[in-house]
Amino acid sequence: LEEEQLLDGRYRLQEVPGGRVALPVLEEKLFQLRLPPEMPCELVRIQDPVPSRAARWQTPAQKLRDELRRLLGESWSEELERDVPRAWQRHGDLVLLSEDSFRAAPWEKLGTALWETVASALGARRLARRGRVLPDGMRSPSVTLLLGQDSWVEHVDNGIRYTFDVTKCMFSPGNITEKLRVASLPCSGEVLVDLYAGIGYFTLPYLVHAAAAFAHACEWNGHAVEALRRNLALNGVQDRCRIHHGDSRQVSSADRPWPPRPCVASPSPPLSFQLELRNVADRVNLGLIPSSEEGWPVACRVLKGTGGVLHIHHNVETLPAPAPPQTPVLRAERGSPEGACSDGEAQHPTEESGKETLVARIRPEWQRWAEATAARIRGLLAELHGQPWRTSILHIEAVKSYAPHVHHLVLDLECRPTLP
Secondary structure: OOOOOOOOOEEEEEEEEEOOEEEOOOHHOOOEEEEEEEEOOOOOOOOOOOEOHHHOOOHHHHHHHHHHHHHHHHHHOOOHHOOOOOOOEEOOEEEEEOOOOOOOOOOOOOHHHHHHHHHHHHHHOOEEOOOOOOOOOOOOOOOEEEEEOOOEEEEEOOOOOEEEOOOOOOOOOOHHHHHHHHOOOOOEEEEEOOOOOOOOOOOHHHHHHOOOOOOEEEOHHHHHHHHHHHHHHHHHOHHHHEEOOOEEEEEOOOOOOOOOOOOOOOOOOOOOOOOOOOEOOEEEEEEOOOOHHHHHHHHHEEEEOEEEEEEEEEEEEEOOOOOOOOOOOOOOOOOOOEEEEEEEOEEEOEEEOOEEOOOOOHHHHHHHHHHHHHHHHHHHHHHOOOOOEEEEEEEEEEEEEEEEOEEEEEEEEEEOOOOO
C-alpha cells in the first residue's frame, strides 16, 4: 500500500473484531486498489478512526492557538489570533511571554482562565509577561507574574545552573555564543575581574569551564547580587569568587578621577562603596552594552602590572554598504576556538537578512572601533603607570545583531608594559 501511495498516513492501523487488522487507505484512490485473490480482505468503514502520531503532533504555537480558539468559541477573531505569541522564553516551569502578547481588550474578560489555558497548552505551571526595560541604569526588567506565586526560576546553560528572580533580573539568551567562547578560553591559574557580573552570566563560565583560579565579581544591583550568590553556590565555585557589591566606577581619592555617574534608584547598594582592587587581574571582563567605556579606567587599574587581556563589549553601528572590501578575520587568542558550540560546529550571528554569516569578515567600522579602543586603553595605561604600554588586538567577536545595523561586539585586547 505504501509503495502504491494508497496508505492514509493520517490514521493508525486498528484492530477490528475477528482478529483482523484494518489498514487506512485513501478513499479517492480505492479504484487503484488491486490485491491478489489469495489475500483475503474486505472494505470496512470506521466511524471514528484513530489519528496517527504524526497527525496528532502540533507545534507548541499551534497547540496554544487551538486551545485558545476552543476557549473563545464564537468570539474568536483574526485580531485575537494576531495577538497570540509565536515565541517565548522558557525558564524551567515558567514561560515568559513577550510584552506585545495578549494585549487586546477581549482577553481581559477571561481573567485567570486565560492564563491557565496558556500555561496548560505550553506545558508550564507559571506565566509571566515582559514589559519595557526600566531606565534605571541597571537594565532592570519590567515583568508581571501572571500565574503562580514564586518568580524565582532556574535556567541551565552549557551545563551551568543559573537561578534568578525573573521580575528583577534580565537573562539574555542571545549571549550564548559569547558564553560558550568564554568557557573555552585558556584561563587556568588566572585571576578574573568581572566589572559587570550581573547574576554571573560570564563569571560562571570563567570559573566552571575555563578554570580561572579566582574571580572578583563586581555588581551594583542588589537583586542580581542575591542571584549571583545563589548561582556560585549552585555550581560549587563560591570559594573561588569574591563579590564586590556596589558601583565599580567609584574609586578612592588616591586614584585618577573621572566624571561621577548620575544618581539613579538602586536596590540598596552600599552607600560608601569604593572598589579597592588594583594590580590583581590577568583578565578583565567588561560585559556591558551599549558601552562599557566608563569602566575602562577601572579595568586598567585592576589589571596586573605585567599586563593581561581585556574583553571589551560594545555596540557598534555598521552602515550598510554594497559588497565592501573584506578585511581578513583577526587572529584569535591561542586556544580559544571562535564561536564553538556544544556540538562542535561553528555558530555565528547572521545579518538582518538571516542569510549572510559574519564568520569570515571584519567590517571596516568594527576595525576602526577596535583600533580606537586599543589606542584609548594604551593612553589610560600609560597615564596610570607613568610608562608606555602596548596593546594588541587579539580578536573581534560578533555576538549578535542588537538592532538594525548595530552589532554587539567583543574586543579581546592584550595589554603589556613596554620593556625599556
